[in-house]
Amino acid sequence: MKKVFSYLRFYWMQVIAIVVLVFTQTMLELELPDYMSDIINTGIVKQDIDFIYTKGFQMLAIALTVATISVITSFLSARVGSGLSNKIRKDLYLKIENFSLIEFDKYSTASLITRNTNDVQQVQMMITMMLRMVVSAPLYAIIGFQKANALNSSMSWIFAVVIPLLVFMIASIFTFVTPRFERVQKLTDKLNLTARENLTGIRVIRAFNAQDTQADKFNGVNIEVRDNNTILQRIMSFMMPGIMLIMSFTTILIVWVGAEKINTGSLLIGDMMAFLQYATQMLFSFVMMSMVFIMYPRAAVSGKRIAEVLNTKPQIIDPDQPVQAVRGIGEVKFENVCFRYPEADEDVLHDITFTARPGKTTAFIGSTGSGKSTLVNLIPRFYDVCDGSIKIDGVDIRAMKQSDLHDKIGYIPQKGVLFSGTIASNLTYGRPEASQEELEDAASIAQAKDFILEKEGGYDYLIAQGATNVSGGQKQRLSIARALVKKPEIYIFDDSFSALDFKTDSALRKAIHEKLSDATVLIVGQRVSTIMSADQIVVLENGSIAGIGTHRDLLKNCPVYYEIAASQLTKEELA
Numbered sequence: 001m002k003k004v005f006s007y008l009r010f011y012w013m014q015v016i017a018i019v020v021l022v023f024t025q026t027m028l029e030l031e032l033p034d035y036m037s038d039i040i041n042t043g044i045v046k047q048d049i050d051f052i053y054t055k056g057f058q059m060l061a062i063a064l065t066v067a068t069i070s071v072i073t074s075f076l077s078a079r080v081g082s083g084l085s086n087k088i089r090k091d092l093y094l095k096i097e098n099f100s101l102i103e104f105d106k107y108s109t110a111s112l113i114t115r116n117t118n119d120v121q122q123v124q125m126m127i128t129m130m131l132r133m134v135v136s137a138p139l140y141a142i143i144g145f146q147k148a149n150a151l152n153s154s155m156s157w158i159f160a161v162v163i164p165l166l167v168f169m170i171a172s173i174f175t176f177v178t179p180r181f182e183r184v185q186k187l188t189d190k191l192n193l194t195a196r197e198n199l200t201g202i203r204v205i206r207a208f209n210a211q212d213t214q215a216d217k218f219n220g221v222n223i224e225v226r227d228n229n230t231i232l233q234r235i236m237s238f239m240m241p242g243i244m245l246i247m248s249f250t251t252i253l254i255v256w257v258g259a260e261k262i263n264t265g266s267l268l269i270g271d272m273m274a275f276l277q278y279a280t281q282m283l284f285s286f287v288m289m290s291m292v293f294i295m296y297p298r299a300a301v302s303g304k305r306i307a308e309v310l311n312t313k314p315q316i317i318d319p320d321q322p323v324q325a326v327r328g329i330g331e332v333k334f335e336n337v338c339f340r341y342p343e344a345d346e347d348v349l350h351d352i353t354f355t356a357r358p359g360k361t362t363a364f365i366g367s368t369g370s371g372k373s374t375l376v377n378l379i380p381r382f383y384d385v386c387d388g389s390i391k392i393d394g395v396d397i398r399a400m401k402q403s404d405l406h407d408k409i410g411y412i413p414q415k416g417v418l419f420s421g422t423i424a425s426n427l428t429y430g431r432p433e434a435s436q437e438e439l440e441d442a443a444s445i446a447q448a449k450d451f452i453l454e455k456e457g458g459y460d461y462l463i464a465q466g467a468t469n470v471s472g473g474q475k476q477r478l479s480i481a482r483a484l485v486k487k488p489e490i491y492i493f494d495d496s497f498s499a500l501d502f503k504t505d506s507a508l509r510k511a512i513h514e515k516l517s518d519a520t521v522l523i524v525g526q527r528v529s530t531i532m533s534a535d536q537i538v539v540l541e542n543g544s545i546a547g548i549g550t551h552r553d554l555l556k557n558c559p560v561y562y563e564i565a566a567s568q569l570t571k572e573e574l575a
């Protein structure tokens with residue numbers, strides 16, 4: 001919560017204004033019972049109509065002032081609350097944007113979303129409420145007690161009876177409620193996670209008739225949330241009636257004891273009424289405080305979850321003194337690289353050494369899970385190597401600014417990702433200033449030109465959210481074109497031809513070979529036909545290099561490669 005409270009410093013002027021206003025409001029409200037007691041004692045009992053009028057109007061004026069101030073403070077505290085949550089959300093977003101994949105693996109996406117929405121909302125509600133209660137509640141309690149005591153100290157024992165009663169009730173509710181709130185917040189994470197999974201996987205779920213299993217999964221969490229919330233509501237539903245009961249009990253007690261004293265002449269009737277009001281204001285302040293106390297644990301949990309994200313130091317950061325960026329030739333050099341995923345038990349890559357030269361194509365092949373994607377993902381520093389180094393034009397990538405590094409790389413992921421918007425906006429993603437001509441060039445290399453023109457509106461065709469209105473192969477080709485528009489020094493194609501038919505695949509490779517004759521091209525492939533023309537092929541097996549060379553060399557010298565090739569090519573092609 002400390003972290004969250006620290007955001008209040010941005011609104012210190014409003015906060016001070018709220019404190020001053022609430023103070024004035026409370027002090028004025030605490031005056032009202034005195035006026036009433038005067039009206040009764042002097043006005044009604046002695047039948048002085050003029051006095052009733054003057055005092056009555058004064059009371060009215062105070063009440064109006066109180067109402068006005070109350071509106072202003074509500075307004076101000078709402079503004080502080082929503083401004084603060086806006087700022088927290090912005091900071092969270094900026095922070096998350098700088099997360100490396102390590103942090104994304106650590107927090108789940110669902111949890112990051114909940115933290116950025118629901119948790120921030122909890123905090124906002126808490127702050128808005130607290131801003132108003134934190135000053136007024138103690139004032140009501142202390143001054144209310146003082147004033148009541150000053151009116152008639154012989155009745156103060158009543159407080160000694162009811163206050164402990166009230167505190168006991170609130171405290172017992174408190175102990176039941178707090179752990180439940182924590183639970184609910186965690187469950188919200190889980191609920192979001194399951195909902196997301198259900199929605200993104202809807203096609204597979206349908207195809208496998210798994211609606212019931214998924215629904216059960218969702219229901220399980222949903223029921224748990226419901227049960228927790230029901231219990232919370234049930235406990236809380238005792239609160240208001242309980243408080244009312246105690247208040248009524250207090251009123252009866254005061255009137256009963258007061259009547260006796262009025263009878264004997266030791267108490268004025270107006271004073272009893274004032275006493276009653278002070279008592280009510282005081283007890284009510286306890287209720288207000290208890291509301292804060294009950295909400296606090298939940299908001300504190302949320303605050304902690306927010307702070308956790310804000311305090312996370314991304315593990316992959318820019319060096320203090322980055323090497324000046326220059327446009328090089330794009331030579332990529334792996335030297336004895338070892339890598340292990342955080343939290344994993346063993347290395348996925350062992351002692352990888354090779355050089356990918358500019359103007360040449362370096363291909364990677366190996367069975368699934370052999371570490372091909374992992375290897376190429378190390379180049380944009382999605383993860384850092386555990387041992388060894390990766391150098392581009394002789395500079396360790398960890399010595400560069402990440403943005404400079406990323407400028408050098410055109411990355412086409414294994415799973416094509418497009419953003420909602422037009423085809424053109426997706427293609428210019430890496431270089432917004434690219435001209436239409438450049439777009440068309442890139443599209444034609446990526447073999448995307450024809451299908452783009454067939455779409456309604458061509459380059460202005462709208463890609464739906466999740467890119468559901470383009471096919472898998474079209475998505476891949478647009479991802480490729482997007483990287484080409486960027487004109488980087490190094491291209492990384494992670495299995496980006498997998499969804500293409502053989503004809504398109506070969507046309508694309510030919511175009512890449514011709515048009516990208518200066519660039520360093522790294523291609524991960526499953527098909528031997530896709531990579532056999534590469535200048536250099538790296539064969540991976542269980543994270544180690546089983547052989548490096550051309551197709552011809554490897555067929556002769558690398559049994560692992562021969563095996564892969566034999567399973568895909570005909571006898572004639574192998575010979």
Ligand SMILES: Nc1ncnc2c1ncn2[C@@H]1O[C@H](COP(=O)(O)OP(=O)(O)OP(=O)(O)O)[C@@H](O)[C@H]1O
Nearest residue numbers: 105341344348367368369370371372373374375414
């Ligand atoms: N984020 C991750 N955390 C932990 N382990 C991972 C992670 N990503 C991949 N792995 C593991 O690393 C190994 C290599 O995975 P990788 O994705 O590099 O294989 P690949 O060669 O690209 O396979 P494919 O041909 O199927 O794409 C696998 O055993 C995989 O389970």
Ligand SMILES: [Mg+2]
Nearest residue numbers: 372373414495
């Ligand atoms: Mg892969």
